[in-house]
Each structure stands twice: as C-alpha cells, then as structure tokens.
Amino acid sequence: MTFKKGIQLVAVVCAMAALVWLLGRIGWPTIVGAIKSVGWGGAAVLCALSLTETILDGAALCTVVGTRLRTTFAVLVNSAGSTLNLILPWESGEILKTGLLHAHFGSKDAISGTLIWNYIFKLSRPAVSALTAVLAWILCREVNAFTMGIVLAANLCAFLPYGVLRLLIQYGAAEGLVKVLKLIPGIRRHPSHWVELARNIDHEVRQFWHQRPAAYLKVFVYQAIARTTGWLSIYAGFKFLGLPYGFAQATLVYATMNVAEYVIAILPARVGVSEGTAFFAFKFLGLDPTAGVILYVILRARTIAVNGVLTPFAFLNWKGKEAS
Numbered sequence: 214m215t216f217k218k219g220i221q222l223v224a225v226v227c228a229m230a231a232l233v234w235l236l237g238r239i240g241w242p243t244i245v246g247a248i249k250s251v252g253w254g255g256a257a258v259l260c261a262l263s264l265t266e267t268i269l270d271g272a273a274l275c276t277v278v279g280t281r282l283r284t285t286f287a288v289l290v291n292s293a294g295s296t297l298n299l300i301l302p303w304e305s306g307e308i309l310k311t312g313l314l315h316a317h318f319g320s321k322d323a324i325s326g327t328l329i330w331n332y333i334f335k336l337s338r339p340a341v342s343a344l345t346a347v348l349a350w351i352l353c354r355e356v357n358a359f360t361m362g363i364v365l366a367a368n369l370c371a372f373l374p375y376g377v378l379r380l381l382i383q384y385g386a387a388e389g390l391v392k393v394l395k396l397i398p399g400i401r402r403h404p405s406h407w408v409e410l411a412r413n414i415d416h417e418v419r420q421f422w423h424q425r426p427a428a429y430l431k432v433f434v435y436q437a438i439a440r441t442t443g444w445l446s447i448y449a450g451f452k453f454l455g456l457p458y459g460f461a462q463a464t465l466v467y468a469t470m471n472v473a474e475y476v477i478a479i480l481p482a483r484v485g486v487s488e489g490t491a492f493f494a495f496k497f498l499g500l501d502p503t504a505g506v507i508l509y510v511i512l513r514a515r516t517i518a519v520n521g522v523l524t525p526f527a528f529l530n531w532k533g534k535e536a537s
Contacts, residue, residue, distance in 0.1 A: 248511065250453065250454055250455055251450075251453045251454065251511060252453070255449070255453035256515065258449055258453075259446055259449060259450065259453075259511070259512070259515045260515050260518065260519050262442045262445055262446045262449065263442070263446070263515055263516050263519040263520075264519050265439070265442050266439045266440075266442040266443065267288060267291060267292050267295065267519065267520060267523065268288050269435045269436070269438055269439035269442075270288075270291045270295070270435070270436065270439050271284065271287040271288030271289070271290070271291040271292070272284065272287065272288070272435050273330060273333075273431075273432045273435035273436050273439070274287045274290065274291055274310075274326065274330050275287035276428050276431050276432050276435065277326050277329045277330050277421075277428070277432055278314070278322060278326040282314075282326075286527070288523070289523055289524070289526050289527035290310050290313045290314060290527050291310065292519075292520045292523040292524050292527065293306070293309055293310065293313060293520075293523075293524045293527040293528075294306030294307060294309050294310035295516075295520050296517070296520040296521060296524045297309050299513070299516060299517060299520070307327055307331060310327050311323045311324055311327045313527055313528075314326060314327065325418055328418050329418055329421050329432075330432070331378075332375075332378055332379075332418060332421075333429065333432045333433055333436060334436055335374050335375035335378050336372075336375045336433065337432075337433050337436035337437045337440065338371075338436070338440055338471070339368065339371035339372045339375065340437065341437050341440040341441060341444075341471075342368050342371055342440070342467070342468055342471040342472060343368045343369065343371070343372075343468075345444060345464045345465075345467050345468040345471070346364050346365050346368040346468035347365070348464050349361070349364065349461065349464045349465040349468050350364075350365060352460070352461035352464060352465075353461050353462070353464075353465050355499075356465065356498065356499065360497065360498065360499070364465070364468055364469050364472075367469075367472040368468060368471075368472055370472070371471070371472050371475060374475070383419065440471075443467060443471070444463065444464065444467040446512055447463040447466050447467050447470075447508070447512075448460055448463035450508045450511060450512060451463055451508070454504065454507065454508060454511075456501070456504050456508075458500065462498075462500065465498055466494070466495070466498065466500070466505075469494050469497070469498060470487075470490070470491065470494055470509075473490050473494055474487070476490075487509055487513065488506050488509045488510050488513060489506070491505035491506055491508065491509040492505055492506045
C-alpha cells in the first residue's frame, strides 16, 4: 500500500468512527425513527431529485462532447464519477470520468470534455450558491449580521477556484504539465505528440466559449438547474423529517453547506465528513445540529443508492452505439 493510500484509509476510518460516534450520541432509536418518518413516498421524492441532478449533469457533459456521446452513456459516466467523489477525495471521480470517456473517444476529447465540464462547473456552482446566500440574507432576518456576513463572504470566495482554473487554462495548463513531467527523473519521457495533444486540449478549452457560446450557456444552465436539486432536497428533507424549518432555512443551509464542501474537498476522506460538517454548520446557524446530521445521513444514503444502481452500467461496452 502506498503512503497516499494509507493516509486516505486512515482518514476514512477516522471520519467513519467520528460519524458513528455522532450517531451514537444522537441515539440509534432517534435515527431509525427519523428514517421511518421519511417513508417510501419521501424516499421516492428524494431519489427522484438525485436522479434529476445526475441526468442534468450528464446532459451537460453530452453537450460538451457533442452528438457522438450517447446521452445515456453520458449520464452513466457522470453517475460513476459522482459515486467515486462521494467516497474518495481530490475529485477522483473526474479521473474516472476521463478514463471511461477515453475508451470511446480518445485522450483529446476525453480530457478536454472533462476539463470544460469542470471549468463551467466551477462557475455555475458558486453562482447558484451565491444566489441562495443573497436570498437567505433577505429571508432569514432572525440570523445575526455576523453569521450572515460570514456566509456571504464564504460564497464570494467560492468563485476563487474558477478564477485559478481560468488562469491555468489561459496559460496552457495541460501543455505545461506535460513539459514538467518530462523533466522529472524516473518519469518516462513523453513523445512529442503528447505535447502537441496537450497544446490542442488547452486551445480547445480556451476557445470553447468563442466557438460554441450556445453550448457554453446550455452547459451552464444544465449545471445550475442540477444544483438547485440539492437545495430542494434540503427543503424536502425538512418536511419529511417533520422539522420546524421552512424554505428560508433550507436556503441558508444550502448556501452554507455548499461552500463547506470546498473545504471538505481538500481532506483525504469524504465518507462521514459531510455529515459531521452538517453538525457544526447547523449549530453555527442556530439550528438543531442533531437534525443536520440525520438529514445529511439520509441524503448521503439516497445519493449512494441512486448512483450505485447506475454506476455499473457505465462499464458496459457502449462502443458502436449511435448517439441518441
């Protein structure tokens, strides 16, 4: 086992242990009761929202790659990537998505397609989150100014990854990475066509807006609508769990947890971390932290269930099938 894998394993075990401890403090009868209160109807609604998110993100990926990518396969590829991102840190799912696309479209389209999708995602996600933060500021008058100010400032900072990625792409990140790899001892030297491939990828990502503005906006809209399903899921979860919170609190929680995910993304574990973060986020917002943990455990379970069903189909042989 490599050192990196060892760190990840330890982090996952610690995160899971902390989550189990939190759930134990809440009380297993309370958790079971909460799950029962959701019921089959509530579970169906939450799963439908998760499936809608996956389909919209898949449609966005299909728009980036073009008609050669079958819509169904794009949804499955996105589902597989999302499943891995739920478990492993550092956007490991994006590497999996690239690998699945590579088998069908080659390195150039696979890498550029994934890069463009993530490039626009770095803009659409904070845009929706910032909108909810402003809306929460308008609706949640009972929240003190200091707390609301932190939420608003954090959402503004959420645009920084987009700015950094924009600079990297502008200065040829892919080509630069290949050239750096060639200088590292022990790394097999890349032939010249890899440098040319990287240069083409950089050019394609930079020119996507100029050459395909309608597609760019379409991807942005798909991704933005997909993000609102998380917002609606929190609101629906409040209702199904019988919590005394409404649309305003759901908006505030979404704006807060969405920016918290940026911090979670750099940690060497994902499983259990979001649920633990929900405890502190709810407490920070003056809401019931116990309810936050239970809600995010339920939301995590439904996302794993939906994507878990779809993911295996992404590994089937989709070659030769016409685009839908």
